[in-house]
Amino acid sequence: MSILIKKPGILTTIQDLGRVGYRRLGINPGGVMDRTATRLINILLGSDENEAVVEMHFPAAEIVFEKNAVFAIGGADFSAELDGEPIANWQPYFAAKGATLRFTKKNSGNRAYLAVSGGFKIGQWLGSSSTNLAAKIGGKDGRPLVAGDQIPFALQIKAKPQIRRCHISSSLIPYYRPFPTVRVIVGAEFPLLTKPSQGLFFVHDFVISPNSNRMGFRLKGEPVELAVSFELLSSAASFGTIQLLPDGQLIVLMADHQTSGGYPRIGHVITRDLPLIAQLGPGDKVAFHMIEIAAAEALAAEFERELNFYRIGCKFQANSWQL
Amino acid sequence: MAAKSPRIFPVGDSALTVEFGNVISEELNQKAIAFAAHLESNKFPGYIEPVPAYASATLFYDPVVVRHNFPDFPTAFDAIQHLAQATLENLAANTATPSRLVEIPVQFDAEASLDLEFVAATNNLSPDEVIEIFLAKTYRVYMLGFLPGFSYMGEVDERIATPRRESPRTVVPKGSVGIAGSQTGIYSLESPGGWQIIGRTDVEMFSPNASEPCYLRPGDEVRFVAAK
Numbered sequence: 426m427s428i429l430i431k432k433p434g435i436l437t438t439i440q441d442l443g444r445v446g447y448r449r450l451g452i453n454p455g456g457v458m459d460r461t462a463t464r465l466i467n468i469l470l471g472s473d474e475n476e477a478v479v480e481m482h483f484p485a486a487e488i489v490f491e492k493n494a495v496f497a498i499g500g501a502d503f504s505a506e507l508d509g510e511p512i513a514n515w516q517p518y519f520a521a522k523g524a525t526l527r528f529t530k531k532n533s534g535n536r537a538y539l540a541v542s543g544g545f546k547i548g549q550w551l552g553s554s555s556t557n558l559a560a561k562i563g564g565k566d567g568r569p570l571v572a573g574d575q576i577p578f579a580l581q582i583k584a585k586p587q588i589r590r591c592h593i594s595s596s597l598i599p600y601y602r603p604f605p606t607v608r609v610i611v612g613a614e615f616p617l618l619t620k621p622s623q624g625l626f627f628v629h630d631f632v633i634s635p636n637s638n639r640m641g642f643r644l645k646g647e648p649v650e651l652a653v654s655f656e657l658l659s660s661a662a663s664f665g666t667i668q669l670l671p672d673g674q675l676i677v678l679m680a681d682h683q684t685s686g687g688y689p690r691i692g693h694v695i696t697r698d699l700p701l702i703a704q705l706g707p708g709d710k711v712a713f714h715m716i717e718i719a720a721a722e723a724l725a726a727e728f729e730r731e732l733n734f735y736r737i738g739c740k741f742q743a744n745s746w747q748l
Numbered sequence: 749m750a751a752k753s754p755r756i757f758p759v760g761d762s763a764l765t766v767e768f769g770n771v772i773s774e775e776l777n778q779k780a781i782a783f784a785a786h787l788e789s790n791k792f793p794g795y796i797e798p799v800p801a802y803a804s805a806t807l808f809y810d811p812v813v814v815r816h817n818f819p820d821f822p823t824a825f826d827a828i829q830h831l832a833q834a835t836l837e838n839l840a841a842n843t844a845t846p847s848r849l850v851e852i853p854v855q856f857d858a859e860a861s862l863d864l865e866f867v868a869a870t871n872n873l874s875p876d877e878v879i880e881i882f883l884a885k886t887y888r889v890y891m892l893g894f895l896p897g898f899s900y901m902g903e904v905d906e907r908i909a910t911p912r913r914e915s916p917r918t919v920v921p922k923g924s925v926g927i928a929g930s931q932t933g934i935y936s937l938e939s940p941g942g943w944q945i946i947g948r949t950d951v952e953m954f955s956p957n958a959s960e961p962c963y964l965r966p967g968d969e970v971r972f973v974a975a976k
Contacts, residue, residue: 448799448808449784450962451892451936550956560896560937562956613757613765658770659893659900661799661806663760685801685893693760696811719823721761722811729812 426492427577428479428541430570431525434486436639439545439564439576440680442475444553448661448684455555455563458536458639458680458703461599462500464732466540468739469497469517469591476544477554477564479576481537485528486570488539490520493582495542501534501601501704515593517542517742519585534601534704543580558639558681591742597731599700604630604710607698610718612667612690614657622649626691627713631675635707639681642705648673651689662686665694665702667713677702695721697728754779754836756829761811762796764825766832767804772902772930776803777890781967782839783832792831793817794824800966801891802900807832847967849886852934852949853975854925860948862917867910867927867944881905882946882972887932889968897936897954897962901970904932916942923948925972936962950975 430437442463443456457463457480464474479486485503490496498505498514505512506527512518514537520526528537547554547564556564565574615623631644649669662668666678668688675691680703692713694702702711755767766783768776783805784798794813799806811824818827856864856879868875887901894900903909909930917940920926924935926943935941936953953963964970 446797447896447961448797449892449966450896451894451898452896452961551961557896559939560954560956610758610760613759613767656770658772658802658804659891660765660767660801660804661759661763661808661893663763663806663808665760683894684799685891690759693758695761718758718761718825722815722824725761726812726815 426579426581427575428494429489429491430486430572430574430576431489432487433569433571433574434484434528435482437479437481437486437570438556438558439477439547439570440480440555441477441553443555443680444551444557444563447551451684452551452557452560453682453684454664455557455681456553457538457555459500459538459599459700461597461700462536462538463540465515465593465597465735466497466499466538467544468732468736469515469593470495470540470542471740471742472540472542472544476540477547478545479539479570481528481539482535483528483531483537485537488526490522490524490526491575492522493585494520494578494580495582495586495588496520496526497540499538499540501537502532503528503537504530504532505537515598517588517591519582519588521585535706536704541578541580542582543578546577546579589742591739593735594731597728597735599704601701601704603705604712605698605701605705606712606714607702608695608716608721608724609667609692609713610695610721611715612692614651614669614689615691617651617653617655617689618691619650619652622651625649627715630710630712633705633707633709633711637707639679641679641682642677642702644675644677644711646675649675649691657687657689659685659687662690663693665696665699666690667692667694679703695724697721697724756832758825759806761825763806763808764828764832765804765806766836769803772802772890774888777888778967779839780805783835786835786839790835801893847888847969848965849969849971850964851971851973852951854947854949854972855975856947860924861946862924863913863926863944864946867908867946870910871908873907878908878946879974881908882932883974887970887972889964889966889970891966892962892964895935895937895939895954896956897964899933899936899953899964899970901932903930906930910944912942913944916940920945921948923950923953925949
């Protein structure tokens with residue numbers, strides 16, 4: 426029981442929610458860029474939210490289901506089609522043995538996720554199936570998927586099960602758009618910017634440069650200046666940390682960021698808004714809005730509360746085809 | 749004079765950093781490592797992981813779980829800040845962590861020591877003198893970062909301290925031993941990098957499938973020896 430990669434697409438990798446507990450060894454958590462999309466579709470299928478998924482960019486992979494499966498797509502909308510029939514995001518679908526999944530047009534977002542009910546059977550390294558491209562380990566042999574790869578899955582589905590349409594509350598699905606305002610908590614070195622730069626950071630928009638990847642998004646915009654010059658010692662960095670590079674430009678650290686960094690920290694994208702920035706691509710824009718840490722935490726708590734209700738509803742639905 | 753109390757600041761909504769200072773010092777590094785070790789053996793609801801660095805330790809946590817479990821605090825950050833301060837008081841008496849002495853053989857032949865001539869010329873020394881000065885000291889592993897198992901060590905004798913290359917290499921071979929300012933380090937994997945490469949070791953710094961994937965740990969003492 427597996428999916429077969431007919432065409433690999435651009436940077437198609439196996440990821441889960443990441444590898445936790447090894448940052449002190451320089452091993453970063455990695456994992457999916459859009460955690461919310463991954464959690465939503467895994468829960469939708471009655472799977473553990475940390476089950477491995479296939480992360481795709483556009484042009485995306487062409488995938489054949491070699492056995493019956495129940496699957497869902499989330500994140501970016503790449504106009505998925507199953508044997509020519511349109512497939513909506515955030516819905517469970519049945520794929521009969523031999524069916525082909527294609528992605529025909531990029532509508533919104535830059536990273537689409539494929540999950541199958543019951544999850545993929547993929548080995549773990551340090552407790553995670555995520556592909557660490559720098560260390561060439563994890564996921565499928567530590568590399569992007571190539572044509573001919575087979576990724577087995579665990580759950581056997583004999584006949585076409587009854588699948589009811591399922592509604593994910595619109596407040597759970599991130600509002601992906603090519604020019605989001607993302608909320609940030611100011612970083613430790615923000616007060617060391619010149620006064621004009623402090624204002625500029627929250628007024629101007631920044632363009633995602635082509636020189637962006639899973640490690641970080643480089644931003645192009647008005648240069649940001651420090652009022653004083655200083656050297657920082659390296660310390661731990663985080664997904665969403667916005668660093669100031671020596672040339673006055675900013676970089677937002679993404680899922681595959683290095684564990685430590687020594688550049689001034691201007692801000693940190695809040696957890697709730699990470700999916701909005703994670704779905705951006707070169708040429709898209711972003712603006713930053715400052716909020717207090719209490720508000721960021723409240724937004725995270727509100728999301729988890731709602732996710733819990735959703736989780737209970739989905740378990741009930743997924744039971745119908747897992748029996 | 750009493751030591752300056754550490755600065756604590758948020759790193760987003762799910763981590764905070766305790767900064768003991770902004771200089772490379774064994775004492776500050778010991779505090780950072782001890783702080784992280786103490787939290788590792790005293791986990792709390794919402795604990796994710798502590799990460800010691802040169803002179804700071806960053807604690808990652810799940811703010812939603814922390815808020816739920818520490819309702820007396822207005823925010824998860826306040827709760828964790830309080831916990832960090834309590835940890836710091838606990839540490840005051842007990843910061844010495846046992847360290848290991850690790851010997852690492854290094855080759856200095858021309859193929860391995862890509863920047864040895866440059867480091868020698870910059871410091872008005874002969875390549876042999878650079879090697880001699882480099883081997884004379886024991887180095888402390890201050891932190892791991894950059895790559896899995898990449899060790900930041902220090903400090904090299906100021907006679908051989910050399911700034912990073914002006915243009916980084918796109919490929920630095922695995923095992924390369926480099927100098928960046930007064931730091932020294934070993935590239936655990938082939939990678940782009942800007943450190944001045946003076947030698948290479950065959951010791952695997954990163955063995956992904958071993959129970960301890962990284963050869964060195966923060967706090968280790970390292971002695972380089974010329975490979976036979």
